[in-house]
Amino acid sequence: xxxxxxxxxxxxxxxxxxxxxxxxxxxxxxxxxxxxxxxxxxxxxxxxxxxxxxxxxxxxxxxxxxxxxxxxxxxxxxxxxxxxxxxxxxxxxxxxxxxxxxxxxxxxxxxxxxxxxxxxxxxxxxxxxxxxxxxxxxxxxxxxxxxxxxxxxxxxxxxxxxxxxxxxxxxxxxxxxxxxxxxxxxxxxxxxxxxxxxxxxxxxxxxxxxxxxxxxxx
Amino acid sequence: xxxxxxxxxxxxxxxxxxxxxxxxxxxxxxxxxxxxxxxxxxxxxxxxxxxxxxxxxxxxxxxxxxxxxxxxxxxxxxxxxxxxxxxxxxxxxxxxxxxxxxxxxxxxxxxxxxxxxxxxxxxxxxxxxxxxxxxxxxxxxxxxxxxxxxxxxxxxxxxxxxxxxxxxxxxxxxxxxxxxxxxxxxxxxxxxxxxxxxxxxxxxxxxxxxxxxxxxxx
Amino acid sequence: xxxxxxxxxxxxxxxxxxxxxxxxxxxxxxxxxxxxxxxxxxxxxxxxxxxxxxxxxxxxxxxxxxxxxxxxxxxxxxxxxxxxxxxxxxxxxxxxxxxxxxxxxxxxxxxxxxxxxxxxxxxxxxxxxxxxxxxxxxxxxxxxxxxxxxxxxxxxxxxxxxxxxxxxxxxxxxxxxxxxxxxxxxxxxxxxxxxxxxxxxxxxxxxxxxxxxxxxxxxxxxxxxxxxxxxx
Amino acid sequence: xxxxxxxxxxxxxxxxxxxxxxxxxxxxxxxxxxxxxxxxxxxxxxxxxxxxxxxxxxxxxxxxxxxxxxxxxxxxxxxxxxxxxxxxxxxxxxxxxxxxxxxxxxxxxxxxxxxxxxxxxxxxxxxxxxxxxxxxxxxxxxxxxxxxxxxxxxxxxxxxxxxxxxxxxxxxxxxxxxxxxxxxxxxxxxxxxxxxxxxxxxxxxxxxxxxxxxxxxxxxxxxxxxxxxxxx
Numbered sequence: 026x027x028x029x030x031x032x033x034x035x036x037x038x039x040x041x042x043x044x045x046x047x048x049x050x051x052x053x054x055x056x057x058x059x060x061x062x063x064x065x066x067x068x069x070x071x072x073x074x075x076x077x078x079x080x081x082x083x084x085x086x087x088x089x090x091x092x093x094x095x096x097x098x099x100x101x102x103x104x105x106x107x108x109x110x111x112x113x114x115x116x117x118x119x120x121x122x123x124x125x126x127x128x129x130x131x132x133x134x135x136x137x138x139x140x141x142x143x144x145x146x147x148x149x150x151x152x153x154x155x156x157x158x159x160x161x162x163x164x165x166x167x168x169x170x171x172x173x174x175x176x177x178x179x180x181x182x183x184x185x186x187x188x189x190x191x192x193x194x195x196x197x198x199x200x201x202x203x204x205x206x207x208x209x210x211x212x213x214x215x216x217x218x219x220x221x222x223x224x225x226x227x228x229x230x231x232x233x234x235x236x237x238x239x240x241x242x243x
Numbered sequence: 244x245x246x247x248x249x250x251x252x253x254x255x256x257x258x259x260x261x262x263x264x265x266x267x268x269x270x271x272x273x274x275x276x277x278x279x280x281x282x283x284x285x286x287x288x289x290x291x292x293x294x295x296x297x298x299x300x301x302x303x304x305x306x307x308x309x310x311x312x313x314x315x316x317x318x319x320x321x322x323x324x325x326x327x328x329x330x331x332x333x334x335x336x337x338x339x340x341x342x343x344x345x346x347x348x349x350x351x352x353x354x355x356x357x358x359x360x361x362x363x364x365x366x367x368x369x370x371x372x373x374x375x376x377x378x379x380x381x382x383x384x385x386x387x388x389x390x391x392x393x394x395x396x397x398x399x400x401x402x403x404x405x406x407x408x409x410x411x412x413x414x415x416x417x418x419x420x421x422x423x424x425x426x427x428x429x430x431x432x433x434x435x436x437x438x439x440x441x442x443x444x445x446x447x448x449x450x451x452x453x454x455x456x457x458x459x460x461x
Numbered sequence: 462x463x464x465x466x467x468x469x470x471x472x473x474x475x476x477x478x479x480x481x482x483x484x485x486x487x488x489x490x491x492x493x494x495x496x497x498x499x500x501x502x503x504x505x506x507x508x509x510x511x512x513x514x515x516x517x518x519x520x521x522x523x524x525x526x527x528x529x530x531x532x533x534x535x536x537x538x539x540x541x542x543x544x545x546x547x548x549x550x551x552x553x554x555x556x557x558x559x560x561x562x563x564x565x566x567x568x569x570x571x572x573x574x575x576x577x578x579x580x581x582x583x584x585x586x587x588x589x590x591x592x593x594x595x596x597x598x599x600x601x602x603x604x605x606x607x608x609x610x611x612x613x614x615x616x617x618x619x620x621x622x623x624x625x626x627x628x629x630x631x632x633x634x635x636x637x638x639x640x641x642x643x644x645x646x647x648x649x650x651x652x653x654x655x656x657x658x659x660x661x662x663x664x665x666x667x668x669x670x671x672x673x674x675x676x677x678x679x680x681x682x683x684x685x686x687x688x689x690x691x692x693x
Numbered sequence: 694x695x696x697x698x699x700x701x702x703x704x705x706x707x708x709x710x711x712x713x714x715x716x717x718x719x720x721x722x723x724x725x726x727x728x729x730x731x732x733x734x735x736x737x738x739x740x741x742x743x744x745x746x747x748x749x750x751x752x753x754x755x756x757x758x759x760x761x762x763x764x765x766x767x768x769x770x771x772x773x774x775x776x777x778x779x780x781x782x783x784x785x786x787x788x789x790x791x792x793x794x795x796x797x798x799x800x801x802x803x804x805x806x807x808x809x810x811x812x813x814x815x816x817x818x819x820x821x822x823x824x825x826x827x828x829x830x831x832x833x834x835x836x837x838x839x840x841x842x843x844x845x846x847x848x849x850x851x852x853x854x855x856x857x858x859x860x861x862x863x864x865x866x867x868x869x870x871x872x873x874x875x876x877x878x879x880x881x882x883x884x885x886x887x888x889x890x891x892x893x894x895x896x897x898x899x900x901x902x903x904x905x906x907x908x909x910x911x912x913x914x915x916x917x918x919x920x921x922x923x924x925x
Contacts, residue, residue, distance in 0.1 A: 044695050046902050066695040068856075068902070072562065073488040074632045076900045077694065077856070084690045089491065089683035090619075090631035096489040096542075097689040103890035104694035104856035106900040107631055109638040109666075110488070110514070111570045111806075114563025118581060118807030121874055121902045137586075141559075148550060148559070149541035155589060156563035159582035160807055190586035262463050264670050284463045286624075286670070290794065291720040292864045294668045295462065295624070302922045307723065307915035308851075308863035314721040314774075315921040321658035322462035322624035324668040325863055327870040327898075328720070328746070329574075329802045332795025336575030336813060339642055339670045355818075359791075366782060366791070367773035373821060374795035377814035378575055408818035567808070576799070577830035579811040598809035598839070607830070630895060663862060664896050 026218045027199040028241075033167050035060040036241055037126055037197050040165055046070055048117065048157060050127030051095040053167040057126055068104075070122055072113050072153040077105030094153065114153065118160045125161035127154060129168045129193075131183045134230035135208045136193045138166065139185035151188055158189030170198040170227045177229035179203070179210055200224050202241070209233050214241050244436045245417040246459075251385050253278040254432075254459055255344055255415050258383055264288055266335065266375060268345030269313040271385040275344055286322075288340055290331050290371040295323030312371065332371065336378045343379040345372060347386045347411075349401045352448035353426045354411045356384065357403035369406060376407030388416040388445045395447035397421070397428055418442050420459070427451050432459050462657055465625035465675045470500045473648045473674045477506055480533075481612040484569060484640040485513040485523065489542075490686050492633030493522050494617040496650050496678040501526060510534040512609055514565060514636050516546045521684050530554070536609075538562035542686070561589060564606050566636060571608035572643035573671065578607045611644035617678070618667070621651035622660055625669025634666070642671030650678040694889055697857035697907045702732045705880045705906045709738055712765075713844040716801060716872040717745040717755065721774075722918050724865030725754050726849040726882050728910040733758060742766040744841055746797060746868050748778045753916050762786070768841075770794040774918070793821060796838050798868060803840035804875035805903065810839045843876035849910070850899070853883035854892055857901025866898070874903030882910040 028036065030053050038060035041047055048070045049055050058080075061067055069078040071093040078093060079100035087098040101107075116122055131139040138158055141151040158164060171177055179196065196203045201224045202214040209231045215224055217240050225232055246254065248271050256278035259265055266288045267273050276298075279285055287296040289311040296311060297318035305316040319325075334340055349357040356376055359369040376382060389395055397414065414421045419442045420432040427449045433442055435458050443450055467473045474497065477483075483501075487493030501509075502525050511532055517524035526532050527545055534556040540546045549555040560568070561583040571579055580603035584590050594605040616637040619630035627649055629637055641647050654677040699705045706729065709715075715733075719725030733741075734757045743764055749756035758764050759777055766788040772778045781787040792800070793815040803811055812835035816822050826837040848869040851862035859881055861869055873879050886909040 046695070068695055070902070071632070073491070074635050075894075076902055077894070081689045081691045083693050087685065087688060087690060088631065089685045090633040092489060092491050092632055092686070094488075096491070096686040098685060098687065099689075101631075101894055102694065104854060104858065104901065105894045106858050106897040107629075107634055107894050108897075108900060109629075109634050110562065110566035110636045111639045112900075114566050115802075115806030116874075116900075116902055118563055118583070119805050119874060120807060142588075145551065148547060148557075150537060150539040150559045151561050151584075151589075152539035152541075153562040155561035155587065156581075156583040159585055187587045264463070286463050288670070289864070291723070292867050293662075294670055295662070299921045299923045301925050305917065305920060305922060306863065307917050308865040310721060310723050310864055310918070312720075314723070314918040316917060316919065317921075319662055319863075320462065322622060322626065322669065323662045324626050324665040325662050325861075325866055326665075326668060327861075327866050328794065328798035328868045329871045330668075332798050333570075333574030334642075334668075334670055336795055336815070337573050337642060338575060360820075363783065366779060366789075368769060368771040368791050369793050369816075369821075370771035370773075371794040373793035373819065374813075374815040377817055405819045567806075571811075574799075576811050576813060577833075577835055579803075579808050581808060601809075603809055628895070663860070 026216065028216045031056060032243060033197050033199060035243060036202065037165055037167055041067055041124060045123040046121065047124045048072065048122050052128045054126040054128060055095060070116065072117065074108050074110060074113050075101060075105060077102045114156050117156050120160055120162060122161060124163045125157045126165045126167060127157060129166045131178050131180055131185050132166055132193050132196055133180050133183045134205065134210050136191040136205045137183045138188050138193050139183040140188050142186045144186065154188050158192045164193050166193050166196045168196065168198055170200045177227055179228045179230050181230045200227055212238050214239055216241055244434065246434045249274060250461060251415050251417060253461060254420065255383055255385055259285055259342060263341040264339065265342045266290065266340050270346045272344040272346060273313060288334065290335065292326050292328060292331050293319060293323060295320045332374050335374050338378055338380060340379060342381045343375045344383045344385060345375060347384045349396050349398055349403050350384055350411050350414055351398050351401045352423065352428050354409040354423045355401045356406050356411050357401045358406050360404045362404065372406050376410045382411055384411050384414045386414065386416055388418040395445055397446045397448050399448045418445055430456050432457055434459055462624045464623050465669060465672055466623045467674045467676050469676055470496045473676050474500050474504065477613060479507040482510040484611045484614040484644050485511055486616040486637030486640050487515065488635035489515055490522050490684050492617055492635050492637055494615045494650050495681055497615045497648065498522060498525060502529060507531055508533045512536045512611060514538050514562060516540045516543045518542055518686065519545050536560060538565050566639045568606055568609045569639040569643045576608060578605050580605050609643060614640040614644035614647040616640050616647065616649050618649055618651045620653045620655055620660065621649055621675050622655050622657045624657055625672030625675050626660055626665045627667040627672065628660060628664060629666050638667050641667045646673045647671055648674045650676055652678065652681060694856045696855050697901060697904055698855045699906045699908050701908055702728045705908050706732050709845060711739040714742040716843045716846040716876050717743060718848040718869030718872050719747065720867035721747055722754050722916050724849055724867050724869055726847045727913055728882050729847045729880065730754060730757060734761060739763055740765040744768045744843060746770050746794060748772045748775045750774055750918065751777050768792060770797050798871045800838055800841045801871040801875045808840060810837050812837055841875060846872040846876035846879040848872055848879065848881050850881055850883045852885045852887055852892065853881055853907050854887050854889045856889055857904030857907050858892055858897045859899040859904065860892060860896060861898050870899050873899045878905045879903055880906045882908055884910065884913060
């Protein structure tokens with residue numbers, strides 16, 4: 026069974042280590058905060074200008090001056106700080122953020138990523154994604170393995186305009202956890218009940234399968 | 244009679260206009276604040292991080308955390324703000340400061356200025372002077388016309404390492420007020436009782452004397 | 462102290478002309494200069510270039526200018542939630558320059574601080590770097606980006622004083638400080654204009670030197686784009 | 694919340710080694726990390742490179758390190774009030790790189806914010822620009838300057854909390870914020886370490902992400918260099 030979006034987030038949350046500052050992109054990445062172990066010290070950064078982002082406010086306590094990068098109302102935890110956009114991206118470009126989790130439309134086996142534009146059809150803009158992927162040492166992509174037509178989104182080469190080059194290190198999809206190394210996808214884990222063959226079939230890029238590939242447990 | 248340092252400051256103070264943000268260098272320039280008309284709105288910036296600098300504190304009210312660029316204890320006026328060195332020089336480089344007043348060891352007739360180093364002998368460092376002279380649209384130099392040996396400090400070309408090139412527009416010395424235009428010194432005013440010949444003799448650079456040269460009044 | 466107060470939004474917007482370039486603060490609908498945007502709509506200023514991270518929604522924020530076709534060109538990083546924007550862009554009615562968000566902020570800061578150009582890794586190897594100088598530093602590739610040029614910066618702060626000093630609140634800060642002093646004239650609207658001497662000089666985010674005009678906005682709607690709450 | 698507190702100055706300085714490059718905040722003797730400087734003297738760390746606007750006076754601040762010949766190289770903008778400094782520099786015992794003050798601040802900021810290089814007008818046509826790339830933008834000449842690289846940043850703040858958030862006071866702010874996060878490890882000493890949640894998140898000058906270690910200094914002399922007062 027392929028993972029739900031919640032399970033993808035849950036799996037990614039295991040990559041969040043004690044002492045990490047984490048930037049969560051819009052979509053599935055936002056859900057990761059819900060699954061981080063509560064016995065470790067972690068702070069969430071939102072690029073619109075907060076460090077120490079907390080959960081959604083209680084009903085009636087929402088503040089229009091307090092939102093995340095997805096424009097959702099949020100809260101600030103004790104120890105939080107607010108800052109302007111230049112300082113926020115100073116944190117990002119200066120590699121002070123330990124982990125960046127974001128979505129993608131396509132990832133290539135050399136680590137290229139595309140997630141901001143479909144020429145002539147859809148243009149959302151790159152927002153902070155180009156700064157994040159060009160700067161972060163540690164990027165995890167959260168995505169669905171294939172598009173609605175069933176075509177692979179893990180490719181030999183990206184077909185859409187790039188967001189960044191050779192930057193993605195790890196991918197968690199609804200089918201698998203993969204690492205990018207030596208310009209190939211390396212299969213690390215598979216979703217419960219998903220076979221290696223299914224993953225192989227859903228992956229257009231070169232896929233390396235070495236040794237036993239464990240099933241994720243939830 | 245040549246001007247005292249106080250009178251040089253007093254004369255320069257007349258150049259300070261309503262609505263000006265002014266940066267005052269160390270030495271004679273510091274004295275300018277004492278002579279600015281009190282019916283105009285002016286704010287003094289000190290590059291170590293204050294806008295709205297006030298007079299020295301009353302005895303016993305000095306605060307070691309509140310100094311000017313000359314390391315003197317100062318006060319902050321209502322409406323003042325504190326900021327870091329990067330923002331302070333952002334103000335300067337970004338040309339938000341309307342007038343810069345600083346001292347010099349030499350000025351050349353093309354507007355070059357030298358004030359930070361005598362090779363092999365004296366090195367104080369440029370401090371903020373290079374940023375100020377390279378950025379300011381409106382620079383007034385306060386200086387003594389000649390050195391202790393009686394040699395001119397207003398030269399055809401500077402002999403000391405430069406602080407900035409082609410940046411000085413106006414000079415107020417103990418003998419005269421001069422403007423730099425078309426790579427020449429233009430005499431505008433003379434100190435009370437100082438003859439044009441005396442000024443000519445004390446000026447190594449090309450000196451243009453056009454029309455009546457009024458005496459300064461105090 | 463140099464006084465920057467003007468009576469109202471009309472006076473604050475004096476001198477704006479068709480064809481000018483404006484910077485506008487805000488992220489999403491958070492921290493946008495609401496009163497000024499309404500005045501720009503009322504004045505029906507035409508052919509403007511807007512530097513703003515976001516294009517508003519269809520009926521609020523910059524979306525209001527968009528709907529009236531007042532915008533010739535948008536320079537933004539994200540335009541995802543505005544259907545009319547996407548339509549005008551894809552049809553070619555409006556020119557659009559998309560800029561990585563950090564680069565957008567830094568090009569404002571650079572304009573404010575007299576830095577004509579700087580290098581950033583953002584956008585290297587992408588469309589954004591096309592036609593721009595790239596260079597290696599310490600084994601990594603960077604793109605050279607230049608400071609913006611603009612006629613007016615329009616920002617919104619929480620509190621301000623007559624000297625033009627500003628304090629922002631929460632994430633309504635965002636691009637507003639970066640744009641102060643980054644255009645020829647900076648106009649700040651504030652929720653509360655307080656007497657000089659009220660603001661602690663240690664807490665001022667933007668010193669008055671970066672602000673030419675300041676006024677208290679008549680009212681603030683502060684619309685929430687995505688209301689997300691949890692149960693008690 | 695990620696805790697940054699260490700027990701004392703000894704623990705804060707763990708990992709420092711001979712030959713390292715340190716950034717030190719302060720302008721004149723105002724806002725210098727007094728306790729850390731004393732610890733560097735006590736440890737007798739050798740052959741260090743110091744990036745600091747000022748070299749202290751003969752018997753306080755960086756002058757203490759200078760007197761013990763611990764400094765191999767100084768990168769500063771102004772060194773005027775230190776006779777021993779001038780002597781070591783002119784005799785060639787110590788290497789000195791003089792940098793315009795604004796460039797010094799910006800090279801720290803650049804290091805912190807991942808900008809490898811930027812253009813500034815400061816120093817164009819002078820010794821400072823020798824060997825550096827210069828370029829014209831909009832009819833004016835600029836010099837390209839690169840970000841600093843350092844092993845430790847040592848800064849002093851007024852208040853701080855366990856999360857590493859910092860607030861500075863008056864003109865003791867100066868270079869301290871610019872240096873936070875500009876080295877591999879940033880160590881902050883504060884006059885008062887307050888409980889988390891005490892500092893208003895709107896008033897924090899430096900978010901804790903830029904600080905790796907924080908401690909409350911044992912005592913502060915805060916020497917005044919030029920006492921200037923007026924009569925009542």
